[in-house]
Amino acid sequence: MRSGTDGGVKPGVGGGGKPVRVxxxxxxxxxxxxxxxxxxxxxxxxxxxxxxxxxxxxxAAVAALGYRPNVAARSLRTARAHMFGLFIxxxxxxxxxxxIKGAEAAAAALSYVLVTGSAAGxxxxxxxxxxxxxxxxxxxxxxxxxxSGLIExxxxxxxxxxxxxxxxxxxxxxxxxxxxxAARLAVEHLVGLGHRRVAHLAGPDGADTAxxxxxxxxxxxxAAGLPxxxxxxxxxxxxxxxxAMAELLAxxxxxxxxxxxxxxxxxxxMEAVRAAGLEIPRQIxxxxxxxxxxxxxxxxxLTTVRMPLAELGRRGVALLGSLKPEESVEEVLDGPIELIxxxxxxxxxxx
Amino acid sequence: MRSGTDGGVKPGVGGGGKPVRVxxxxxxxxxxxxxxxxxxxxxxxxxxxxxxxxxxxxxAAVAALGYRPNVAARSLRTARAHMFGLFIxxxxxxxxxxxIKGAEAAAAALSYVLVTGSAAGxxxxxxxxxxxxxxxxxxxxxxxxxxSGLIExxxxxxxxxxxxxxxxxxxxxxxxxxxxxAARLAVEHLVGLGHRRVAHLAGPDGADTAxxxxxxxxxxxxAAGLPxxxxxxxxxxxxxxxxAMAELLAxxxxxxxxxxxxxxxxxxxMEAVRAAGLEIPRQIxxxxxxxxxxxxxxxxxLTTVRMPLAELGRRGVALLGSLKPEESVEEVLDGPIELIxxxxxxxxxxx
DNA sequence: TGTGCAAACTCAAACGATTGATCGAAAAGG
DNA sequence: CCTTTTCGATCAATCGTTTGAGTTTGCACA
Numbered sequence: 023m024r025s026g027t028d029g030g031v032k033p034g035v036g037g038g039g040k041p042v043r044v045x046x047x048x049x050x051x052x053x054x055x056x057x058x059x060x061x062x063x064x065x066x067x068x069x070x071x072x073x074x075x076x077x078x079x080x081x082a083a084v085a086a087l088g089y090r091p092n093v094a095a096r097s098l099r100t101a102r103a104h105m106f107g108l109f110i111x112x113x114x115x116x117x118x119x120x121x122i123k124g125a126e127a128a129a130a131a132l133s134y135v136l137v138t139g140s141a142a143g144x145x146x147x148x149x150x151x152x153x154x155x156x157x158x159x160x161x162x163x164x165x166x167x168x169x170s171g172l173i174e175x176x177x178x179x180x181x182x183x184x185x186x187x188x189x190x191x192x193x194x195x196x197x198x199x200x201x202x203x204a205a206r207l208a209v210e211h212l213v214g215l216g217h218r219r220v221a222h223l224a225g226p227d228g229a230d231t232a233x234x235x236x237x238x239x240x241x242x243x244x245a246a247g248l249p250x251x252x253x254x255x256x257x258x259x260x261x262x263x264x265x266a267m268a269e270l271l272a273x274x275x276x277x278x279x280x281x282x283x284x285x286x287x288x289x290x291x292m293e294a295v296r297a298a299g300l301e302i303p304r305q306i307x308x309x310x311x312x313x314x315x316x317x318x319x320x321x322x323x324l325t326t327v328r329m330p331l332a333e334l335g336r337r338g339v340a341l342l343g344s345l346k347p348e349e350s351v352e353e354v355l356d357g358p359i360e361l362i363x364x365x366x367x368x369x370x371x372x373x
Numbered sequence: 374m375r376s377g378t379d380g381g382v383k384p385g386v387g388g389g390g391k392p393v394r395v396x397x398x399x400x401x402x403x404x405x406x407x408x409x410x411x412x413x414x415x416x417x418x419x420x421x422x423x424x425x426x427x428x429x430x431x432x433a434a435v436a437a438l439g440y441r442p443n444v445a446a447r448s449l450r451t452a453r454a455h456m457f458g459l460f461i462x463x464x465x466x467x468x469x470x471x472x473i474k475g476a477e478a479a480a481a482a483l484s485y486v487l488v489t490g491s492a493a494g495x496x497x498x499x500x501x502x503x504x505x506x507x508x509x510x511x512x513x514x515x516x517x518x519x520x521s522g523l524i525e526x527x528x529x530x531x532x533x534x535x536x537x538x539x540x541x542x543x544x545x546x547x548x549x550x551x552x553x554x555a556a557r558l559a560v561e562h563l564v565g566l567g568h569r570r571v572a573h574l575a576g577p578d579g580a581d582t583a584x585x586x587x588x589x590x591x592x593x594x595x596a597a598g599l600p601x602x603x604x605x606x607x608x609x610x611x612x613x614x615x616x617a618m619a620e621l622l623a624x625x626x627x628x629x630x631x632x633x634x635x636x637x638x639x640x641x642x643m644e645a646v647r648a649a650g651l652e653i654p655r656q657i658x659x660x661x662x663x664x665x666x667x668x669x670x671x672x673x674x675l676t677t678v679r680m681p682l683a684e685l686g687r688r689g690v691a692l693l694g695s696l697k698p699e700e701s702v703e704e705v706l707d708g709p710i711e712l713i714x715x716x717x718x719x720x721x722x723x724x
Numbered sequence: 725t726g727t728g729c730a731a732a733c734t735c736a737a738a739c740g741a742t743t744g745a746t747c748g749a750a751a752a753g754g
Numbered sequence: 755c756c757t758t759t760t761c762g763a764t765c766a767a768t769c770g771t772t773t774g775a776g777t778t779t780g781c782a783c784a
Contacts, residue, residue, distance in 0.1 A: 043740090045739095045740055045741085046740065046741060046742095047740080057740090057741080057742095058741095058742080058743075060741095061741060061742060061743085062742090062743085064741095065741095065742085067742095067743090069743090091740085091741070092739085092740050092741070094739080094740080094741095095739070095740035095741045095742090096740080096741055096742080097741095098739090098740080098741080098742095099740080099741050099742045099743090100741085100742070
C-alpha cells in the first residue's frame with residue numbers, strides 16, 4: 023500500500039515473505055505517533071486527549087497492518103489473563119454441556135476466553151497445574167465430588183473460584199440451583215395425578231444435589247400428607263439408574279410413581295421397568311430432573327423438570343468477573359424451573 | 374550482587390500479608406544464584422553445567438517458595454503459548470465429547486492446555502478473535518460446516534490448523550475417519566442378515582461425513598449385487614432423523630432395513646418408526662454410525678458402528694504438536710472400527 | 725610462569741504492551 | 755509581555771522469562 027516517506031519499521035505484509043508479527047511499534051511508525059498513543063487508542067483509554075485526525079491515523083494504521091495486541095505481553099504487564107477456567111467431571115454428560123454454553127456466552131460477552139477442562143485430561147490436580155501461575159483469572163468448579171485436598175490448595179491460590187451446583191461444608195463459595203424446589207415440583211405433579219406410593223430414585227450419597235433433591239422430595243411428600251416412600255441411591259448414570267429401579271420394583275409394595283433425581287439415571291430406570299415387563303406410565307409413572315432434547319425421544323417421552331443450567335454457567339462467569347478474591351458467595355439461583363409434562367406420567371392404574 | 378544473607382527480595386510467604394507472586398528473582402535470591410541458573414534448572418536445559426549441590430539448592434528454593442513460572446512472561450519471550458484450540462459446533466453433541474476427551478488427553482501429555490470453544494460462544498469468527506495474537510499454538514476444527522470465508526483467514530494466520538472429520542475441497546489439512554468402511558460394515562451386516570431392501574438415512578448434504586458414508590453405502594450395496602435403495606438426507610439431529618424416517622416409511626415399497634448415518638438421527642428415526650406403528654427390529658432393522666453409552670438403553674438397544682473418535686482428537690493434537698505451519702496433512706485415520714450388534718437388527722420379517 | 729581449557733556461573737538484552745511522569749507548544753489570563 | 759493552563763502527545767520504566775554471550779575460577783599441561 024505505501025512505499026515512500028516511511029522508515030522501514032513496517033512489516034512485509036504485502037510482499038510474499040513469511041508473516042511478520044505486527045506490533046505496537048509497527049503501527050506507531052505507520053501512524054507517525056508514539057507507541058503509547060496507539061496503546062491508548064486501542065484500549066479506549068479515557069485519560070487520553072487526542073486530536074480526532076490523529077486517532078483516525080492510528081485506527082487506519084491498525085486496520086491496514088492488521089494489528090492484534092499480543093496477549094502474552096498484555097498479560098505480563100497487566101497481570102490479567104482475560105481467561106476463565108471451568109472444570110467439569112465429564113464432557114459426555116449433557117448437563118455440563120448446558121452449563122458450558124451459558125458460561126461460554128457470558129465469557130464471550132466480557133471478551134474473556136473460557137477454557138473448559140475435564141477430569142479426563144489429568145484430573146483437577148493436573149488441570150490446575152497446567153493453568154499455572156497467571157494463566158487464568160478465575161475458576162469455576164462444576165459438580166465434581168471429592169478432591170477435597172485440592173480445595174485447600176485453591177484457597178491459597180490467588181484467583182477467585184466458585185463451585186457450581188455443589189456446596190461443600192467448609193467453603194463459602196458456591197452458586198447452586200434450587201434443587202429442592204425442582205423436586206417439590208416433580209413430586210407435586212405425581213401427587214396431583216393421584217399417586218400415593220411415590221418412591222425416590224435418588225442421586226449418589228456424596229453428591230450435594232442428591233441431598234437437596236431428596237430433601238425436596240421429603241418436604242413435598244409430607245406437605246401432601248403422604249408417608250415417605252422408598253428411597254434408593256444411584257449414580258447419575260443409566261447403569262446406576264437401572265440397578266436402583268430394579269431394587270424399587272422388587273419391593274413388596276412397589277411404588278406407582280418414581281421421582282428420579284437425574285435424567286441419566288432415568289434412562290436406565292426406564293430400561294429396568296421394561297425389563298420387568300411393566301409399562302410406563304400405565305403401571306409406573308416417572309419424572310426426572312433435567313430436561314434434555316433426548317427426553318422427548320425416549321419411549322415414552324419423559325416428563326422432566328427443566329433447570330436453568332445455562333443460567334448457572336452464565337452467573338458463575340459473571341461472578342468471577344465482579345468478585346473480589348476474598349469475597350464469599352452463597353447463592354441459590356432463582357432462574358426459571360419448569361415442569362415439562364410428556365408421556366411418562368399419568369394417573370395411577372385403577373383410578 | 375548480594376548484601377547480607379538475604380537481600381529482602383524474598384516474598385512474605387510465611388507472614389499473614391497478601392500473597393506475593395513468587396518470581397525467578399525470588400528463587401534466585403533464596404538459592405544464591407543467578408536467575409538464569411534457576412531458569413535453566415527449571416527447564417532442564419541440557420546445555421547447563423551445574424554442580425549437583427547447586428541444583429539441589431535451586432530445587433529446594435523452588436519448592437520452599439512454591440515457585441511457578443509465569444506463563445505470560447514465558448509466552449512473551451518464547452512466542453509459544455503452550456495451548457491448543459479446538460472448535461466444535463456444539464457441546465451437547467456427545468460425538469464431540471469423545472473427540473474432546475482424546476484431544477484433552479493428548480494435550481495434557483504434551484503439557485499443553487486445550488481450550489475448546491463452540492459456536493455458542495460467538496461463532497468461529499468470535500472464537501478466533503478472542504484467541505487473538507499468540508494465544509494458541511494451533512487450532513483444531515471439528516466437524517463444522519460452512520464458515521468458508523474464515524478458512525482463508527485461517528490460512529493467513531500464523532498458527533497451524535487442521536480440520537477433524539471433515540475435508541474441504543480447497544484445503545489440504547485434515548484428518549478424517551474411515552466413514553466409508555464404517556458404512557460398508559453396517560450395510561454388510563444388514564445384507565448378511567438377509568435384507569435386500571436397505572435404505573440409507575443419510576447426513577445433511579453439506580457434510581463431508583455424509584458424503585463418505587453414503588459412498589460406503591453405495592459400494593456395499595453394489596458389492597452385494599443389490600440395487601441401491603432409497604436415500605434421504607437429514608440433519609444429524611433427532612428431529613431431522615424423525616422426518617426423514619417418516620419419508621422412507623411412506624414410500625410405496627418401504628425398506629426392511631435402514632442404515633442411519635448418525636446416532637442422533639437414529640434416535641429420531643426410532644421414534645418415527647414407533648409412531649408409524651411398526652416395530653424394530655421386527656419390521657425394520659436399524660443400524661447407525663457412532664456408538665454411545667446411550668445406545669444400549671434405547672428401546673430396543675441400538676446396533677451401532679463404533680468409530681475411534683477419541684483417537685481422532687488425540688491424533689489431531691499430536692499433529693499440531695509436530696507439524697510445521699506450512700506442511701499439509703491428508704490423513705484417513707485407521708483406528709479400530711467396530712460393529713456393535715444390539716437388538717435393533719434382525720433378519721427381515723418372513724425369512 | 726604462562727596458556728589453554730573446562731566447569732560453573734553471571735550479564736544483560738530481548739519479547740510487546742501498559743502507564744505514570746514529563747514535555748513542548750499553543751492558548752488563556754493578568 | 756510574562757506566567758499559568760490546557761492540549762496533545764512523548765519518554766521510559768516495568769512486567770517475569772529466556773538465552774546467547776561473556777566472566778571467573780580452578781586445574782592441567784608445557
